[in-house]
Amino acid sequence: MKKILFINTGGTISSSYQEHGLTPTQNAESILTEIPELLEICEIDACDLMSMDSTNTQPEDWAVIARMVNRDLPHYDGIVIAHGTDTMAYTASALSFMLGTLNKPVVLTGSQVSILAENSDSKKNVIDSFLTACGEVPGVFVVFNGKIINGPRSSKIRTRSYNAFESINYPYIGLVEDGNVQYDRSLKAAHPEGHVYDDRYCAEVFLLRLIPGTNPGIFDAIQSLGYKGIVIEGFGLGGVPFKERSLIDKIEQLMREGMSIAVTTQCPYEGGDLTIYEVGQKVLEKGVIPGYDMTTEALVTKMMWALGQTSSPEEVKQIMATNYVNEVSLPAVQPVNQPSSQHS
Template sequence: MYANKSIKPRVLVIHTGGTIGMQPSENGYTSVDGFEELVREKLDQSVHDTLPEFDLVELDPLLDSANLSPESWSTIASKVIEHYAQYDGFIVLHGTDTMAYSASALSFQLRGLSKPVIVTGSQIPLYELRNDALDNLITALIIAGFHPVPEVCIYFNGRLLRGNRSRKIKATGLDAFDSPNYPWLGQVGIHIELHSGLIRPAGTPQLAAANYQPGAVAMLPIYPGLPQSVIKATLTDKQIRGVIIQSYGVGNLPNHDKELMKLLEGAGKAGKVLVNLSSCLQAQVLHGTYATSAGLDKIGIVSGGNMTPEAAYSKLHTLLANSTNSEHVTALMQQDLCGELDQSSTSSSHSASSGSI
């Protein structure tokens, strides 16, 4: 990738907050100043001469990822865009709780990448003697600096995952992330093994931080006995322009609930974008497999295919931030824009190249 081996690649590390940079306090782990000094001190004790050059910038204020909002996704994307020409790769240090949301959102704002954007963090702070932070950081630096992975990825505990296919599956395990509906892009053991056939090719960068609209997207989980008041509040709220419906199995809804179906149909007619997504960890929505989903297309509900909830939510948020045309947004939700879904898993046959955010 780099013909001149005497010139080290340069990586920008964007520290957003999260466990990796925290220290204990009276109120539990919290972000503190001095993280860059700690990073360089730890790296000075390791094989730092084999690492790429790197600079580190921090968000101000640093945030526990539980406190991030869609506006934060735009802030992180803006940092990458601002420095895109100056660096060979990027690392986003991030808390694990909403890491999959941010990685997904970044993929839709940073399309056609020609450089790696690796999102990582840790379950144990770098400050602690026994931690997973140092290995995650060192490996992310090596991948971002020396390997042709022009995607937004999550690297965590030996797994390189497409960002918009990733989910946090364990709260305390070091192997906290996986991609249930897509293979790993690589695994790291004694060697770094990348699966080049799965990695998206470098493209022409289409980098644009989205102007997210607060409250534009809601998620409506379907469960037995779901109160009508919750359904109505979600589907009739004028601020909400799109709803991710988390249904059963392959997209089944309680179609005997006439009030639910009436509210869904009314929301579609009112111009809300309605996307059906399975609540199962591994699944794809296939309308018409059962009678309980056979009529959903007719009332304006589209399949989200096999997208993760994090990808569907951030994708819809990004599309609505850039378009007021609900029909256009609905069509793009069924298209694969940057590897977030299998095109065959939706009812649409649009080509991925036709999608313009």
């Protein structure tokens, strides 16, 4: 029988109603007590690393979790982490980069309803997660509503429904149905050289979602607060305005001064492409980092991780352009003025 480590970090799954609303109160052992079926699946050691609503999660917490997983994973066949759903995709993405190339599964899960409530989704999610952690496919995964999702491709897209998470721009790693785990065997893991454990990060990354009329002065404000990187969610395929309130000059200025800037799309599906439209090409010509089809969560945490390794904008760009854990689909080299039938 395989041996799995269960780490509790809080979230809705461990919450109960308190004076100011749902608050994490249950420890790891009490969560497991509610699911006796787990004893038939594997041996379990349990611990409480932290107890928080994941809204309060900070980048420092990702490093704490990563250090524990890195220390303990050699002694177990897999690890299951109970985590709040609101920032689970950020944690899963950050761990994917920090932990390096894995040879065992590390699974994050949670629930939309407390484990103490009737008809909660928590028990199924936890059982499915332990089944996945006992499996032979390595990596960092989010397991939710019967779906096994590559960590940096996960995103919470629904606030209440049990099918809260989806895999963005990448197939599901597998499905769990009636206690059976079925993997997509056609998927091949990325194994870039040198992807070893490294939990260094730089939290000074700002996410800017553009709206019509965005004041270019916002970039001065971001810089004044000490940020080292910016992820810009542009329009459509990643367009950035260059007329009227043009943002191009400010972006170029900050990059000359050493800021790392990535541009992606506000649309969750199908990814961005800065080569198609003039509004993309103009900002691409300035040297920004294309986001391609990465989730915003993966793009933000990857830039934090990259800036933790180096302060060189060129080295950051190289890290961002490397596919470490199938977090990005890098396109084949194409001419800039490729004909397209895309519509704005």
